[in-house]
Amino acid sequence: MSPAEFDTLVATILVAVFFLAAALGFVMRETRFCTMGAISDVVYLGDWMRIRQWAMAIGVAMCGFTALVLWAGISAADTLYAGTQLMWLSSMVGGLMFGVGMVLASGCGARNLTRLGGGNLKSLVVLLVMAVAAFATLKGITAVARARWLDSVHIGFSSPALLPEVVAGAAGWSLPLVRGLMGGGLGLLLLLSAWCAGGKHRRDVSVLAGGIAVGLCVAAAWWLGGYVGNVQEHPATLEHMYAATYTGRIEAFSFVTPLAHTLDWLLFFSDRNKVLTWGIASVAGMVAGAFLHALWRRDFCWQGFANTADLARHLVGAVLMGVGGVVAMGCTVGQGISALSALQLGSFLSVTGIVVGAVLALRYLAWKESR
Template sequence: MTATTQPSLPPSHDAAVQQAESPAPPIMDRPKSLAATTALALGAVGVVYLAATHGVKQAGLFALGIGLGVALFHARFGFTSAWRQLVAVGQGRGLRAHTVLLGTTATLFAIIISTGIGFGGVVPEASVDPIGVGSMVGALLFGIGMQLGGGCASGVLYHVGSGQSATVITLVSFVVGSFAGTWRYDFWQETLPSFGSYSLAEDIGYGGALVVTLLVLAAIAGASLLVERRRTPPPVAPVPTAQGLARVVRGSWPMWAGGVVLAVLGALVLMTKGSAWGVTSAFALWGAKVAQALGMHPETWAYWQDPGNAADLNGALLDHSTTLNDLGIIVGAALAAAIGGQFVIQRRIPGRVVAAAILGGFLMGYGARLSFGCNIGAYLAGIASFSLSGWVWAVVALVGTWLGLKVRRRMGLATPAPGDGVC
């Protein structure tokens, strides 16, 4: 008897779908030794220098910034991409990572603020901002700008650290926009209608506010799953990754893991400096310092006459907590990118990309000043502090995301692939 060979059957539909949803990640490059050594040296020297000249607190804030940069890069934690994916194709993976970050941060903030736990006598304070026409205009501008500039506030910093030259242009324009937003700041915040501030924690206590916030976040995550089932978005493109324990050091991390790490580091920032992690107030300060060096007098503007802002403007940059966090993020992202073999400096930048980076950076900077912060200082810190302003910022910035995608097409720019998970 001769054996008969069964014809090979095509893969089942379920198997094909599963394969399509789980494409193999790209091969990871070798570590970039020179870039990694440089970033590590910068980080170590920075911590030692700050500890010796500005104190342990400032050194700690810089070190926490390095940790934030490592986590942002290794998790490719995107705010811009998460909202773009949601609006463009209904992909909710990034939004669900946001709910993990927000829920974990809110839990830690509730414990820290309600008990007053801080390092060195620091008293942590919640980030509760007023809601007004000016702040909503700012959130809308920020949402548009981050889709043009190729990243949010934290995303711009970690992109710069990983060698993306186009984002340096966005950062410079971001600084200019942030500084411009301090001019006539009183018009936006005092002349235009304002509806005051509201804290859920002040109404029902931190325990009750946390329960309500977690339930809302769970509902948002569930709704994102329902949207995915109806719209069947394409899978998120994988990024190069190591395997086993090496993945902890070289990446890439799951976004949910990045969200947890970012929440813990953000809580440590709160305990160290007494206020939530922010990004863009440093950009406004950098711009003001440069303006003074060029002979301008921003100190006469209402924004810089506020006692806290005036103290920052008259003080040294390395005494500014947010500046130290931001510089640390750049160094940490450079270190993570180099160890992961992903540190690559771009040499050619198309003209349209440059134009979008300039416009997007300016809109984000100006918008962040009007709305009391960015995706970190207004959105993350606001919601985690149980402030209604954080939720309003998120809704308005989401509308700005939709508008920003339309502006990209008007400028002849290709919309990033819906499956692209990078911020």
């Protein structure tokens, strides 16, 4: 591949990612797709509808990823989440922090991006603080504590820390068979469970359709990054890599570390070493898609903080999400859908931590309100 062809491929992928993320932002805002909202519906109202929507998204993404691995030749071992170490303590602690933070900040990173598109200035503040906290945890002051006290506690594997790879290696079974049974079987189980328990009302069908659309967007991201972006020989380094991603590996959607990279790119735009990447394009696309939806629905409206206490609560939540999202290697989309669809071992721990943290924070807010 010539340098010109490589540059064209990168530009094509970035444009495609932008529009795919715009579709994701549009769908999320239209169907009120929100993990924090889904958990709060259960805690406060006993309504499981949006949890089923989340399960539907995971099931579709899981089936899509499995199909891509089995029939499109995408390598699960080349994904961002396929390291050989299971950093179980980071996954649990980071997930717990993120879960508490998203409740205090009125939603996760993806939710705040869609709210920003609708004119919510509270979300702008949350996203900026979240980006700073995430960057500090990647390369700054909190990165030292992360590397020394959390990431150093791990379990090593001889194969990628993905459930099918670990099971196939331990049992001596065929990896494609195990991947198909686990990924396809669990994905279909989630789909059927969410659909059969979802009800027949028009609202229920609309909500579940939103989950299907979100899952398809994540699966399409895996295809775009792992199939279209597959470069056998980089024109400069001659190494195998995946175009347009920050890591050179296959990436899907996630909205914590990309926020840090977006802030870094904006602040040092004139530095030629700071290039536009997959994550930055996805952040911009999410806001653009939500903005178009707000114009379509004619409900774009500027919103701000109610008082100082409201501001303080959101700031604390933003810091917890920024730090926790980097420690856990993802958010409710990155770990909760993308990594889960690849059956990464750490994602199960991270998602558990997110849910537990969110429930604890919701219970605390309810207790505080009752006093």
